[in-house]
Amino acid sequence: MCHVQLRTLIFVAWVLGYVAFLLSFKRMWTGKHIRSPLVRSLFMSMVTEGEAGTADQLEWYRCCPDLLGESVRPLFVQSHMDTDTKAFLKHSQEKSGWLFTQLYHSLVSTVLSPMVSRTSINGFLGRGSMFVFSADQFQQLLRIGPDWEANRLLDLGAGDGGVTEVMGVHFKQVYATEVSPPMKWHLQRRNYTLLGIDEWQHTGFQYDVISCLNLLDRCDDPLHLLRDIRSSLVPKTGRLVLAAVLPFQPYIEVGGKWERPKEHLKIAGKTWEEQVTNLCSEVFKRAGFELEAVTRLPYLCEGDMYNDYYVLDDAVFVLKASEDTGDSPQ
Numbered sequence: 001m002c003h004v005q006l007r008t009l010i011f012v013a014w015v016l017g018y019v020a021f022l023l024s025f026k027r028m029w030t031g032k033h034i035r036s037p038l039v040r041s042l043f044m045s046m047v048t049e050g051e052a053g054t055a056d057q058l059e060w061y062r063c064c065p066d067l068l069g070e071s072v073r074p075l076f077v078q079s080h081m082d083t084d085t086k087a088f089l090k091h092s093q094e095k096s097g098w099l100f101t102q103l104y105h106s107l108v109s110t111v112l113s114p115m116v117s118r119t120s121i122n123g124f125l126g127r128g129s130m131f132v133f134s135a136d137q138f139q140q141l142l143r144i145g146p147d148w149e150a151n152r153l154l155d156l157g158a159g160d161g162g163v164t165e166v167m168g169v170h171f172k173q174v175y176a177t178e179v180s181p182p183m184k185w186h187l188q189r190r191n192y193t194l195l196g197i198d199e200w201q202h203t204g205f206q207y208d209v210i211s212c213l214n215l216l217d218r219c220d221d222p223l224h225l226l227r228d229i230r231s232s233l234v235p236k237t238g239r240l241v242l243a244a245v246l247p248f249q250p251y252i253e254v255g256g257k258w259e260r261p262k263e264h265l266k267i268a269g270k271t272w273e274e275q276v277t278n279l280c281s282e283v284f285k286r287a288g289f290e291l292e293a294v295t296r297l298p299y300l301c302e303g304d305m306y307n308d309y310y311v312l313d314d315a316v317f318v319l320k321a322s323e324d325t326g327d328s329p330q
């Protein structure tokens with residue numbers, strides 16, 4: 001009898017010790033220590049405890065209009081932290097504390113990461129959901145009301161469809177593209193029509209809105225993509241909603257590895273404002289687009305064992321096709 005109790009005691013002590021170890025590990029990694037240099041360059045980690053968090057959250061939306069180019073300045077839209085954004089952060093924080101779920105995620109991710117892309121691992125585990133804008137922020141940017149409706153939305157590189165859903169309520173038909181198989185599965189479950197990455201340009205119809213959110217730095221030929229988008233929009237009223245993570249660091253996922261894309265977009269400027277200006281006056285102009293609105297938003301990603309959430313710096317643009325076709329049509 002005594003023997004059995006001792007064994008139970010040792011087991012309980014062992015479990016407690018292990019949990020304590022993991023918790024201290026989590027604390028250690030929250031903040032400035034991020035594992036790989038690539039992840040460090042891609043993700044700025046945030047500590048959410050205490051008041052420092054609130055001050056940092058103000059920074060997420062801050063823009064210095066004087067640093068924007070003259071043509072961009074009047075089109076800047078100021079966004080703010082709102083209830084949907086807060087709700088996403090709160091849920092993400094809670095989820096990061098589910099110890100056993102996080103342990104399981106961490107184990108699967110370690111085993112799969114040499115072979116499978118991070119996107120697909122996240123899709124498979126149903127973690128790493130993203131947040132770009134709330135319904136209110138989307139409507140403000142497009143200057144539409146909550147009841148506005150149009151026919152077709154195409155979301156390129158839609159991920160798990162979380163962001164698609166925010167936009168999708170305004171459209172009769174929602175189309176999406178993805179390359180990652182688990183993400184495709186998520187999109188199908190949400191009843192979105194999946195199109196191939198060489199199919200959406202040739203369907204015989206055009207789209208009222210095409211969204212290309214955080215994809216430009218993940219594809220092989222971004223200028224070609226922009227030209228395809230331009231010719232697939234409904235003439236005159238069609239709009240492109242484009243989000244780009246700044247500073248712009250193009251990398252594409254090939255299996256478990258990250259590689260440089262074939263066609264490398266160069267964006268000049270050091271600050272967020274300079275890069276936004278450069279994107280508008282060089283890249284978008286060359287592809288035949290004209291700016292209608294731009295805002296600064298945090299691109300939020302659900303956390304893991306080590307961080308409550310991750311945040312990147314996004315610039316979100318609303319663009320329309322300009323009258324002239326840009327440099328050269330092809």
Ligand SMILES: C[S@@+](CC[C@H](N)C(=O)[O-])C[C@H]1O[C@@H](n2cnc3c(N)ncnc32)[C@H](O)[C@@H]1O
Pocket residue numbers: 119130131132156157158159160163177178179180183197212213214215218219220
């Ligand atoms: C950074 S995620 C962005 C997801 C979502 N749009 C968002 O803003 O949260 C980029 C997604 O694009 C997908 N992707 C990469 N290359 C693509 C391509 N050529 N066509 C369509 N999707 C692509 C990836 O699988 C990944 O899910």
Ligand SMILES: *[C@@H]1O[C@H](CO)[C@@H](O)[C@H](O)[C@H]1NC(C)=O
Pocket residue numbers: 189190191
């Ligand atoms: C998808 O469509 C099916 C069949 O029309 C329907 O039963 C189901 O509820 C839909 N799912 C969602 C998430 O809307």
